Amino acid sequence: MASSKASRLGEEVWKTRMDKVNAELVVLTYGTIVVQLCKDFDSDYVEVNKQLDKMGYNIGLRLIEDYLAKSNTIRRCSNFRETAEMIAKVGFKIFLNITPTITNWTSDGKQFSLVFDENPFADFVELPDDGRAQDELWYSNILCGVLRGALEMVQMQVEAHFISDVLRGNDTTEMRISLIRYIDDELPPEDD
Amino acid sequence: NAVVTVTGPPGSSSTAGVERGTETVMDEDEEREAVFWRLEGIGYRVGQGLVERFSRDRPRFNDTLDVIKFLCKDLWTLVFRKQIDNLKTNHRGVYVLTDNAFRPFSRMSAEANSQAVLRAQPFLHVPCGIVRGALAALGITATVHAETTELPSAVFQIKTLPAKAA
Numbered sequence: 001m002a003s004s005k006a007s008r009l010g011e012e013v014w015k016t017r018m019d020k021v022n023a024e025l026v027v028l029t030y031g032t033i034v035v036q037l038c039k040d041f042d043s044d045y046v047e048v049n050k051q052l053d054k055m056g057y058n059i060g061l062r063l064i065e066d067y068l069a070k071s072n073t074i075r076r077c078s079n080f081r082e083t084a085e086m087i088a089k090v091g092f093k094i095f096l097n098i099t100p101t102i103t104n105w106t107s108d109g110k111q112f113s114l115v116f117d118e119n120p121f122a123d124f125v126e127l128p129d130d131g132r133a134q135d136e137l138w139y140s141n142i143l144c145g146v147l148r149g150a151l152e153m154v155q156m157q158v159e160a161h162f163i164s165d166v167l168r169g170n171d172t173t174e175m176r177i178s179l180i181r182y183i184d185d186e187l188p189p190e191d192d
Numbered sequence: 193n194a195v196v197t198v199t200g201p202p203g204s205s206s207t208a209g210v211e212r213g214t215e216t217v218m219d220e221d222e223e224r225e226a227v228f229w230r231l232e233g234i235g236y237r238v239g240q241g242l243v244e245r246f247s248r249d250r251p252r253f254n255d256t257l258d259v260i261k262f263l264c265k266d267l268w269t270l271v272f273r274k275q276i277d278n279l280k281t282n283h284r285g286v287y288v289l290t291d292n293a294f295r296p297f298s299r300m301s302a303e304a305n306s307q308a309v310l311r312a313q314p315f316l317h318v319p320c321g322i323v324r325g326a327l328a329a330l331g332i333t334a335t336v337h338a339e340t341t342e343l344p345s346a347v348f349q350i351k352t353l354p355a356k357a358a
Contacts, residue, residue, distance in 0.1 A: 025271055028238045
């Protein structure tokens with residue numbers, strides 16, 4: 001699907017088919033969950049990142065269903081580049097009303113970055129001032145998990161992680177996504 | 193903070209399938225309570241934050257009932273995209289808010305005779321926290337309890353505690 005066509009689809013679905021919820025409610029709720037995790041794991045940010053990713057993964061497993069239903073896509077993406085287009089311009093658009101920029105492809109077409117010019121989760125956020133969070137916590141890590149879970153349900157095993165975040169003082173917020181493999185359809189075990 | 197842990201012999205926990213260290217083991221009820229308490233706490237913080245942002249430009253509240261009405265109309269619409277359907281009070285600090293079509297329950301399905309009501313109950317802790325947090329941010333100390341007897345309705349009972357005499 002051409003890039004502009006994906007944009008139009010995203011725009012259209014977001015406008016007409018998505019139930020909206022107050023943005024501040026989402027921001028505050030997500031922020032509070034991160035705070036709670038930091039408390040629960042005693043500021044072990046590596047573990048917090050892991051938990052956020054896991055929560056996202058469980059969301060992604062289900063969210064893909066909603067994505068497919070709402071976007072009404074019937075055709076498979078023909079390659080990983082097309083998948084990236086659909087993630088950025090349809091997926092992120094319809095669920096968060098943002099369109100991250102796709103960039104930094106590797107030449108084999110298996111790795112790309114999403115650069116977030118805006119990140120609704122990060123509104124009013126300051127990382128803990130303990131000298132470690134700035135280096136260890138990936139605040140929006142839930143998004144990595146969401147992608148991993150959602151793509152797994154459509155036969156793609158991917159790895160996703162943030163490599164920079166404006167909350168840490170970086171210039172950009174960038175997520176790196178790598179295709180590990182296409183998962184073969186496995187036949188269910190035969191009944192005797 | 194308020195999470196209670198009890199020391200017991202290894203393996204005394206009845207929580208199925210969960211491996212734990214030997215030093216602290218909580219029994220199942222306590223563990224559920226701890227989870228519910230944390231959920232309530234999450235809601236509390238969200239409620240506080242929401243009210244801070246959304247009551248800023250409105251006129252000062254006259255009394256507690258005024259605050260409760262703000263909750264039923266503005267806050268409920270903000271969070272659940274509809275207003276509370278019914279508000280009752282005994283005029284002695286108890287308010288009962290009924291939502292006949294509570295949003296979080298609206299898409300829950302269950303087969304007949306399943307324990308749907310029981311299984312929906314845990315979804316009320318965050319909303320309770322939101323209400324309590326919102327009230328706290330507006331200077332009202334209260335206990336909030338919610339229950340459902342039939343999906344998708346939910347009933348919230350707010351008991352305000354009398355302000356300490358100055």
